[in-house]
Amino acid sequence: MSLDRLEVEKIAHLARMQVSGAELDAVAEDLSDILDLVAQMDAVDTAGVAPMAHPLHMAQRLREDKVTETDQRDHFQAIAPATENGLYLVPKVIG
Amino acid sequence: MHNKSIAQLSASLRGGEFSSTELVRHYLERIKNLDERLNCFVTVAGDQALQAAEMADQRLREGNAGPLTGIPIAHKDIFCTSGVKTSCGSRMLDNFVSPYDATVVERLQNAGAVMLGKTNMDEFAMGSSNETSYYGPVHNPWDTDRVPGGSSGGSAAAVASRLCSGATGTDTGGSIRQPAALCGITGMKPTYGRVSRYGMIAFASSLDQGGPLTRSAEDAAHLLQAMVGFDHRDSTSADEPVPDYSATLDEDLRGLRIGLPKEYFDEGLDSGVGDAVMAAVDEYRKMGAEVVDTTLPNTGLAVPTYYVVAPAECSSNLSRFDGARFGYRCDDPDSLEDMYVRSRGEGFGPEVKRRILIGTYALSAGYYDAYYLKAQQTRHLISDDFKQAFDKVDVIMGPTSPTTAFAIGERSNDPVTMYLSDIYTIAVNLAGLPGISVPTDLVGGKPAGLQIIGNYFQEAKLLNVAHRLQQVTDWHLAVPEGF
Numbered sequence: 001m002s003l004d005r006l007e008v009e010k011i012a013h014l015a016r017m018q019v020s021g022a023e024l025d026a027v028a029e030d031l032s033d034i035l036d037l038v039a040q041m042d043a044v045d046t047a048g049v050a051p052m053a054h055p056l057h058m059a060q061r062l063r064e065d066k067v068t069e070t071d072q073r074d075h076f077q078a079i080a081p082a083t084e085n086g087l088y089l090v091p092k093v094i095g
Numbered sequence: 096m097h098n099k100s101i102a103q104l105s106a107s108l109r110g111g112e113f114s115s116t117e118l119v120r121h122y123l124e125r126i127k128n129l130d131e132r133l134n135c136f137v138t139v140a141g142d143q144a145l146q147a148a149e150m151a152d153q154r155l156r157e158g159n160a161g162p163l164t165g166i167p168i169a170h171k172d173i174f175c176t177s178g179v180k181t182s183c184g185s186r187m188l189d190n191f192v193s194p195y196d197a198t199v200v201e202r203l204q205n206a207g208a209v210m211l212g213k214t215n216m217d218e219f220a221m222g223s224s225n226e227t228s229y230y231g232p233v234h235n236p237w238d239t240d241r242v243p244g245g246s247s248g249g250s251a252a253a254v255a256s257r258l259c260s261g262a263t264g265t266d267t268g269g270s271i272r273q274p275a276a277l278c279g280i281t282g283m284k285p286t287y288g289r290v291s292r293y294g295m296i297a298f299a300s301s302l303d304q305g306g307p308l309t310r311s312a313e314d315a316a317h318l319l320q321a322m323v324g325f326d327h328r329d330s331t332s333a334d335e336p337v338p339d340y341s342a343t344l345d346e347d348l349r350g351l352r353i354g355l356p357k358e359y360f361d362e363g364l365d366s367g368v369g370d371a372v373m374a375a376v377d378e379y380r381k382m383g384a385e386v387v388d389t390t391l392p393n394t395g396l397a398v399p400t401y402y403v404v405a406p407a408e409c410s411s412n413l414s415r416f417d418g419a420r421f422g423y424r425c426d427d428p429d430s431l432e433d434m435y436v437r438s439r440g441e442g443f444g445p446e447v448k449r450r451i452l453i454g455t456y457a458l459s460a461g462y463y464d465a466y467y468l469k470a471q472q473t474r475h476l477i478s479d480d481f482k483q484a485f486d487k488v489d490v491i492m493g494p495t496s497p498t499t500a501f502a503i504g505e506r507s508n509d510p511v512t513m514y515l516s517d518i519y520t521i522a523v524n525l526a527g528l529p530g531i532s533v534p535t536d537l538v539g540g541k542p543a544g545l546q547i548i549g550n551y552f553q554e555a556k557l558l559n560v561a562h563r564l565q566q567v568t569d570w571h572l573a574v575p576e577g578f
Contacts, residue, residue, distance in 0.1 A: 008452065015410065015455040016417075016432070017448065018440025027449065033511050034453055038466065040399040041473050051471030052478060054301055054331070055287040055527020056551070061330060075194050081424040088419050091428050 001035035003028050096121050097257040098574075101166055101314040104260060108155055108165045115151040115165030119144050119209055122167045126211065126258050129578060133234045135253040137172045139212040140179045147209040154207060162317050164207030169259040171250050172213040173220055174200050174305070175294040179210075183296045184218040184228040184246075187416050187423045187442035197294025198326045199263055199305050206321040211259050214249030218444045219413065220270055220298045222246050223516040226507045227446040234503070235278060236575040237541055241500040244274030244516075250308045251278040255542075256578035261309040261318045265295060267302045268401055269495075269520025272532035275308055276495035276544025279534045279573060281315050281561065282308045286552050287527035288333030290319075291326035299408035300331075302401075302524040311571055312533065312561035316340035319554065338555045344562040349383030351560065352488040358394035359493030359519055368543045371535035372494045375545045378567055379492075379560075389488055391480040396473045397522035398514055403457050403470035404525070409447075410454030416442060449510060478526040485550045490560055494519055495532040495544030519546060529554050533561045534570045542573070 003011075005024045008031065012019040019027055073086055082089035096118055099107065108115055123141050130136055144167065151165035175181050175193035182188045196204070204210070217227040225233040225248030233248040235241040236256040243252040247264030251274035254262050264271040266284035275282025283306045290305040297303060307318035320340050326332045353376065360369060380386055418424035418438030425441050428434035443451070457466035484491060496516060506513045523530040528551060532544035545564075549557045565571045 003456075011452050011456045011459070014459060015451050016414075016435040016439060017443065017451060018436045019448065019452075020440070023445075027452065030449055030510055031452055031456070034402055034449070034514075035456075037511050037514065038399045038402050038470075041396060041403070041469050044393070044396060044473060044476065046469060046472035046476070049472040049475050051468055052475040053471060055478070055525075056331075056333065058288070058331060058333075061327075063327075072194070076420075079190075079192060079194065079421045081418065081421075090419055091431050091434055093431050 001039055002032040003035070097125060100311055101260055101309070101317045102162070104166055105162050109160060115148040115155065115209060116145060118165065119148040119167050119211070122211055122259060129256060130258060132239055133236060133252050133256060134231055135214055135233055135249040135256070135258055136169070136212045137182050137184070137215050137230050137249070138180050140210060143179065144209050144211050151207050151209060161206050163203065163321055165209060166260055167209045167211050168203065169211050169214045169250060169253050169262040170200060171216055171247050171262065171264050173216060173265050173296045174263060175296070176200050176210070176213065179213060181213065181296070182229070184216040184230065185443065185447070186229045189229065189423065191422050193294070195294060198291035198328060199295065199322050203321050208321065214253055214262060216249055217246035218447050219296070220246040220265055220267055221409070221446050221450055223269065223273060223513055224506065225249065226503065227444055229444060232503055235500045236578045237279065238500065240502055242277070242503055244277035244496070244500065246270040247308060248274045251275055251280060251282065254278070254280045254308050254310060255575060257574070261307060261314055263305060263322070264308045265303055265305050266524065267298050267405060268524050269517040271306050271308060272520050272530055272544065272546060273496050273517060275532040277500040277542060279542030280308055280310055281312050281531065281533050281571060282306065283315050283319065283531040283554070283557065284523065284529060285319065285323065285554050286333065286529045288331050289529070289552065289554065290322050291329040291332050293326055293328040297412040299405040300412060301408060302405060311565055312531070312558050313341070313344060316344060316558045335552055340555050340558050343555050343559050346559045348379065348560065348563050351379070351384040351490065353379055353384050353386045354389030354484055354488030354491045355386060356389050356391040356394070356484070356491060356493060358391050363497050363518065364494055365498045367538040368494050368498060371538050371543050372545050375535050375564060376492060378564055382563060382567065387488060389484045389491065391484060391522065393473070393476045393480050394522060397477055397525060398518055400470045400473045400477060400525060401521045402453065402514060403466045404474060406450040406454030407457050407467050408454070410451045410458065413447070413451055446510070474525050477522050481526045481528060490556065491548040493546055495546040499538050499541040499543050523548055527551070529557055531557045531561050533564060534573070536570050537573060
């Protein structure tokens, strides 16, 4: 399995993560090597094998639907890059 | 002081031989003098440590001290600590001071342990050499031109060089056991769910597990005791009874059935490491254990399976780092998309990017069945191998890592070769089993590890088996020259 620059750009876009033009070839080569390693899975027939999502086959715990946390907004927002009136500030979304 | 075990330090503190404050000052002094050569610590929290030591001394004076009261430890910089930076080895979190403590941090603090600082690690725990850290590589105290292993390399090197009496780590594919092996110390990955993941920055949530790195199995029992237990704040925390890990350390091993999987002794294993592992197995024979050949036929699938499951979960977990609420934000973003793309592009290093991209690809439309579903199926086969092996044996033994510590830079440009460093440890995470690495005899002057794998929630048995070896050999007492 080998990926080219264009495919890496597409994946980077899906991940919303910049990969610079200078990095693209090296990244494409590394990812292709990793996919070659991963392709060893294909040698095994897994027809009828149940997928294993969790090591202990646990079910999700449920709790009563009531408020258990106190309001810590100011505390949590103290480490944010930018806030105003208790809201997180990001670049303008609607023009 | 720094050569004493946790139990010895605890006895000295209770006996008034020295105070926790004196002990903490001694370790801080060692860190100041020696860590320049090793780079084990991202943050040294001296003032907080001395305050905590003062409180511990008060508890000692009042006579209500536990076995960890006043004992200086270090936390891997993946555990959130309120008031002390938690970087996860990344530029992304270089400015991050968590608003809360991880459960592991809180529990060790309640037990009276004193945090000296936060240890260096591969960025977001992704690596086997500690070379992917934003804060530079950690050096192995046995040979400072070599890696300490990873990702808990700072914790392992700090314990090996006695810059702390024990440390916490996390293990997603071998990140406690492999650095423990390469630095000549004891490191345990408990059963998945045994130690709370709350406040432990997530890499691959179905694989991540916290555990102790110490100089002996006895010390590991003390640290683990304070770390384990059900936590409602972790949705996959195991609600299982917690035994007294120290109580069974000395149990007799006559009749113990040890399985040696033939796949763990194949051509990829360094012959010196193989001999050292077999010498350890011989010690168990002398203690009356029965050694049987066993097989884990799908061992070869473990690394390929892991490099789908772990990156897939990582790409999902690390989507939270978007520059909006905490962590790194790029300068002057001109749109929301630009803020995401550049904050993540500038905040993450190359290995983290590779894994996010692989995971994003494996989960993208049209590829899910071929990669993620297929890997979940092969994961089942790997897990079934262990189930069948444990029908006939009590523990499985083999090497922790195929080689001793490799040179810094030797594998850093070849991700696939680096990934294969974890060939014997990765399957244990995929199955969710507990495993421990203990030092064998030195191989060419360098440490190597014996890995002991147990059935689910058999941590007490693993610590017992590891401890007995350390009663009949002095391999775990070897210390690196100059430290």
